[in-house]
Amino acid sequence: MSSTMVGAGICALSPSLLFLSPRGIIRRYLRTIVRWEDPSTRSTQELPLLAHNFAPLTNGDCDPRQSRECGGTKYLDAVVVDDTTRASNAMAIVQTGRALVYEGDFRNARQLLAALGRRVDKHLTPTPDDVLRRAPSAKDQWDCHRRIVIEKARTANMLLMRVDHLLGLSPFYKRSLRGPIVEALEDAFRKQNAPYLLPLRQILGTNGSYQWKKNGVFVSQLGERIYPHFGVFAPIRSEYLDLFSRVEVPLSLTMEGGRLMDVGVGTGIITAIILSRHRNMNAICIDNNSRAVECAKDNFSKLGLSNRTEVIESDIFPRTSSSNAAGKADIIVCNPPWIPGLAHSPLDSAIYDQGSSFLRRFLLGVGKHLSDHKDAEIWLVISDLAERLELRAWEEVEEMLKDGGLRVEGSPHRTVARHPKAKGAKNDAFGLPFPAVAKARAKERTSLYRLRRS
Secondary structure (H helix, E strand, O other): OOHHHHHHHHHOOOHHHHHOOHHHHHHHHHHHHOOOOOHHHOOHHHHHHHHHHOOOOOOOOOOOOOOHHHOOOOOOOEEEEOOOOOHHHHHHHHHOOOEEEEOOOHHHHHHHHHHHHHHHHHHHOOOHHHHHHHOOOHHHHHHHHHHHHHHHHHHHOOEEEEEOOOOOOOOOOOOOOOHHHHHHHHHHHOOOOOOEEEEHHHHHHHHHHHHHHHHOEEEOOOOEEEOOOOOOOOOOOOHHHHHHHOOOOOHHHHHOOOEEEEEOOOOOHHHHHHHHHOOOOEEEEEEOOHHHHHHHHHHHHHOOOHHHEEEEEOOOOOOOOOOOOOOOEOEEEEOOOOEOOOOOOOOHHHOEOHHHHHHHHHHHHHHHHEOOOOOOEEEEEEEOHHHHOOOOOOOHHHHHHHHOOEEEOOOOEEEEOOOHHHOOOOOOOOOOOOHHHHHHHHOOEEEEEEEEEO
8 A cells, every 4th residue: 555545545534633643543544444443342352362471470469460459459351442442431341340451542541540430430429418318327428438439449440551661661651651650660569570460540659659759758757758668658647646746755764775666667757756766765666568667677777777776577566586585675656557447458458457456466465565664665556536437436445455454554645637638527538428427537536545564
């Protein structure tokens, strides 16, 4: 076919071509001279080849069909879509339980992701009258709120992209993605030996967390920046950190060089604040998230605290420690997940604690790890949002303390919630019409309890 014939064919097409990209013009032209099949209508019989060529990661680090880091969605099947796929067609595919593998412009993929979100909102968001009629209590509204948020995340996680770290990115997106996103993916998942699938939502989140890791988050209570890593809860809700400026480590412990234990260290911010105020103390820090262990070590190194800290990966309490074989400490600090509920991702596990199991295990076992010093204490930082949402009885934590042989020393230190989710009268933080949830968040209080053995 001559170039003259191609030019004549293109000129004969609709004037709307003026608003198409060169790739779109070529595709539109090809449809006029050959039988062209929309990717969204391709038979899924072709997909085993795709699954073979784009195998899951051998370490399971982010296979979206297996990894909780990608939202825990199980993909039974997938359909290839591209820039020509309409949002309505994509939504219809997702509703059948099939994932979408996007081959096209990255910006168009983001637009499709946003369009899917709008359709989920329109379909799931109840009217205020429906809420008052079907979910009158705070617990009912919270359960409805969680179902909507989870369904939105599930739908968003169904839009996948193929990523190849050996080439930087799959050729489909390489020209559209800028360097920072490539760097963010390599930082979060390292370079892999085979391409893999990743939800677009996860790609965007990875880039955001990478910017935090590069630039840091300034923490006024510390006077320094903390650098969160991917998959580690960032200290953006910092009002609870104010509590550590109101409570003092007993003088006898600071004079003798007391030992701190931070259970669930995360970024290491709590340990950093305490050690910066008490120069004679050292710390042992525990987390069950390997990314958090790496993050805390990195932050302690930047803050010059590496020689005063030991960070280990363990469930709740340390099994062994090179510098403290007994696994005991004079001050034990814990900021546990504060909402009873199922965690759907590693970041969720910093917030949700199914059946309050982590809190219960901590309070029942922490006494064994408290030193025999007369001034040894446990500092428990916890929100009352669960009680205000009727997810946990007000007396339940008190019963856990009794079962663990603990008592509250003095009056607890409290602070009000100042984060954006606490500001709402009629709608919750996601714009959903759940007034009881918004009211509970507005009244939320976070307390620091000083505990000692009974």
